[in-house]
Amino acid sequence: MTAAEQAREEEHFRKVEGAMLFIEDAARRLDETAKELKKDGAAPHLIDALETAAGAARADHARLMKSVYWPAYPSDQGESIPTGNEQQRLAS
Numbered sequence: 001m002t003a004a005e006q007a008r009e010e011e012h013f014r015k016v017e018g019a020m021l022f023i024e025d026a027a028r029r030l031d032e033t034a035k036e037l038k039k040d041g042a043a044p045h046l047i048d049a050l051e052t053a054a055g056a057a058r059a060d061h062a063r064l065m066k067s068v069y070w071p072a073y074p075s076d077q078g079e080s081i082p083t084g085n086e087q088q089r090l091a092s
Contacts, residue, residue: 016068023061030054 001009034050 020061020064023057027054027057
């Protein structure tokens with residue numbers, strides 16, 4: 001891989017990681033809002049909706065992490081093993 005290709009790949013990963021931070025932040029904000037509403041005596045269905053959304057955001061974050069850092073290729077038959085570049089990235 002050339003230096004230019006590596007720089008471009010690193011930039012792509014930075015953008016993806018930024019998007020993952022948005023998802024993490026959304027889950028945190030949903031949890032905080034649910035706690036605030038619970039403390040304020042809000043309707044249980046509102047709290048449940050926020051907690052469910054927070055859980056879904058965390059699940060989406062986990063799926064995105066898995067697909068970005070441990071991609072499963074059709075030839076892997078469901079197994080995903082980091083390639084050389086991903087192993088190097090995870091080690092850094």
